[in-house]
Amino acid sequence: MADPPTTLRTVAEHQDQVLDSLRPLAPYDQPLLDALGLVAAEDVFAPIALPSFDNSAMDGYAVVHDDVATATDESPVHLPVVGEIGAGQARILALSPGTAVKIMTGAPVPRGADAVVPYEWTDRGVAQVVISKAPERGQHVRSAGEDVAEGDLLIEEGTLLGPRQLGLLASVGRASVVVRPRPRVVIMSTGSELRDPGTVRGHDSIYDGNSYMLAAAVRRAGAIAYRVGIVPDEPQAFLDALGDQLVRADAVITTGGVSMGDYDVVKEALAPTGTVWFGGVAMQPGKPQGFGVVGEDKIPIFTLPGNPVSSFISFEMFVLPALRRMMGRLPYARPTVEATLTHGVTSPPGRAQYLRGELDSADERVTVSPVGGPGSHLVGDLAQANALIVVPTDTTSLDAGATVTVVPLDREF
Ligand code: AMP
Ligand code: MG
Numbered sequence: 001m002a003d004p005p006t007t008l009r010t011v012a013e014h015q016d017q018v019l020d021s022l023r024p025l026a027p028y029d030q031p032l033l034d035a036l037g038l039v040a041a042e043d044v045f046a047p048i049a050l051p052s053f054d055n056s057a058m059d060g061y062a063v064v065h066d067d068v069a070t071a072t073d074e075s076p077v078h079l080p081v082v083g084e085i086g087a088g089q090a091r092i093l094a095l096s097p098g099t100a101v102k103i104m105t106g107a108p109v110p111r112g113a114d115a116v117v118p119y120e121w122t123d124r125g126v127a128q129v130v131i132s133k134a135p136e137r138g139q140h141v142r143s144a145g146e147d148v149a150e151g152d153l154l155i156e157e158g159t160l161l162g163p164r165q166l167g168l169l170a171s172v173g174r175a176s177v178v179v180r181p182r183p184r185v186v187i188m189s190t191g192s193e194l195r196d197p198g199t200v201r202g203h204d205s206i207y208d209g210n211s212y213m214l215a216a217a218v219r220r221a222g223a224i225a226y227r228v229g230i231v232p233d234e235p236q237a238f239l240d241a242l243g244d245q246l247v248r249a250d251a252v253i254t255t256g257g258v259s260m261g262d263y264d265v266v267k268e269a270l271a272p273t274g275t276v277w278f279g280g281v282a283m284q285p286g287k288p289q290g291f292g293v294v295g296e297d298k299i300p301i302f303t304l305p306g307n308p309v310s311s312f313i314s315f316e317m318f319v320l321p322a323l324r325r326m327m328g329r330l331p332y333a334r335p336t337v338e339a340t341l342t343h344g345v346t347s348p349p350g351r352a353q354y355l356r357g358e359l360d361s362a363d364e365r366v367t368v369s370p371v372g373g374p375g376s377h378l379v380g381d382l383a384q385a386n387a388l389i390v391v392p393t394d395t396t397s398l399d400a401g402a403t404v405t406v407v408p409l410d411r412e413f
Contacts, residue, residue: 008282009289010393011317011352015333017277018291018318022300024328025183025250029176032169035161037222038179039328044155046172049145054109055087058140061100061122061129062113065137071121076132081125085110100129109141116140148172158328180328183223183250187214190238190256190265191306194230209379210255210311214304217315218253221323233257235269242269246295250326253319256306259288266290266303276301282393284351285310285376286317307376313354313388316407335413336390337361339368339406344399347374347391356385359406368406386410 009017027041056062063079071077079100083092087106095101095112103109103116114137121133148154154172155165161179169177189211195201196208208230215225226248231241238257245252257266258278267290270276276292287310290303302319304311321332339359347353356378357368368389372381388407391398398404 008280008287008350011281011283014281014289014291015318015321018300018302018322019325019332021291021293022322022325025180025326027178027180030179030181031176032166032174035177035179036163036166038161038182040155040157040159040161040165040177041180041328042155042178043153043157044169044174044177046148046150046152046154047174048172049150050148050171051142051144051146054144055142056103056105056107056109056116056140057142058116058118059104060102060116060118060140061131062095062103062109062116063100063131063135064095064097064112065115065135067098067100068115068117068131068134071131071134073132076130079129079131081127081129100131102126102129114138114141158330160329180326183323183326184226184248185218185223185323186226186228186245186249186252187211187218188228188231188238188241188245188252188254190231190233190254192233192263196230209308210306213308213312214253214255214315217312217320218323221320222327222329223251223323231265233263233265235265238265238269242294246297246299249299251319251322252294252299252301253315254301254303255311258290258303258305270294270301270303276303278303282351283313283317284348284353284374286314286354287351289314289318291318305376308379309356309376309382312382316388316409317354331413334407334409334411336405336407337366338403339366341389341398341400341402341404342367342369344397344402345370345389345391346397347395349396350393352393353391354407355389355391356381357387357389357406358385359387359408368404 068077082099084102085092085107086104090108092101092110095110115135117131117135123130189208193205194208195205211227215227218225231238254266257264267278276290278290280287281289288305294301304314324332356371358371359368371385372378390405
């Protein structure tokens with residue numbers, strides 16, 4: 001499966017390979033709140049109308065319009081009040097001409113009544129009411145079906161469910177909705193030099209930043225992250241850990257152990273399976289990549305490079321689109337914007353370069369400034385940045401003032 005060592009895939013080729021080999025996850029019914037941020041996998045039609053019965057839009061008196069049509073301050077209309085209807089009470093089903101019923105907002109309007117006189121236009125009488133201003137016919141009555149008719153298409157398959165959509169579903173009585181689930185993503189850091197944050201570190205070891213960064217990125221993508229403890233650079237230990245995790249994985253992400261070193265544990269362990277491609281992608285950072293499937297259930301696995309910036313950019317370019325595809329979310333890739341470069345940059349030939357940048361869209365002129373150097377270990381600079389500056393494959397330098405394509409990293413899409 002390996003490409004000849006000198007052949008690099010382009011970023012687009014690798015993205016296509018990844019996306020082509022994945023399918024959206026099978027949909028299932030979820031309680032409403034658990035569907036927040038997920039994509040509907042069914043067309044939802046209104047099982048009831050909204051409002052589902054004529055009801056009052058004001059606190060006031062339900063009346064027959066003809067009885068009050070002439071009411072003015074000078075010549076008010078007097079009506080006997082024959083009862084009271086609160087929200088959730090349908091005690092009075094019909095109104096006789098020549099009478100009024102006290103009614104609260106949301107309460108069902110009795111049959112025969114065709115307007116509501118708000119308190120403000122009356123003396124708020126209890127046994128009898130004095131009405132000094134006439135409503136229009138139908139005024140302050142919310143008619144059944146005026147918002148949603150029974151059978152209306154409320155939510156189309158593919159719609160991202162947010163608070164407003166979930167509120168609508170609840171309003172028509174739906175307690176659950178069929179959605180594509182959140183992918184369960186197992187994240188494994190490899191490297192015998194790694195230590196967990198919060199533990200003691202020797203002079204030759206480093207803290208495992210990658211698994212936290214990637215678990216957070218997975219969560220932000222709307223998926224479920226299972227962060228596995230650090231795996232040492234021993235192929236059998238790696239395979240054992242991976243085997244233990246596959247039962248709960250829709251996808252696996254590993255970092256480290258995929259370049260040309262002597263201890264490239266992920267490559268050493270997985271290359272013999274023949275189901276995982278290892279090779280180079282024409283990008284910087286992030287050249288060494290691997291992708292394939294593992295285990296009986298052919299779980300997709302992304303073997304990302306260990307350098308933190310490389311693994312972050314690899315996640316952005318390959319894993320994020322894959323997770324979105326699994327969730328049925330569009331678009332797969334982050335939308336880009338054009339911006340004016342504030343400082344010149346250089347880039348190696350034959351590689352798409354992703355520089356860290358600070359995008360400033362506050363003014364009419366959108367600008368982007370490079371942050372830090374190109375080194376793939378610079379996590380301080382990565383945290384400072386809010387965007388990636390894309391330097392195309394065949395471009396080796398860009399001057400200040402050039403227009404560049406930028407990937408904003410913190411925008412919802
Ligand atoms: P590797 O690809 O395993 O050779 O790792 C490349 C570089 O990234 C080395 O300097 C590693 O120490 C570093 N590195 C690997 N994994 C992590 C991690 N989880 N967190 C921080 N740095 C890492
Ligand atoms: Mg390593």
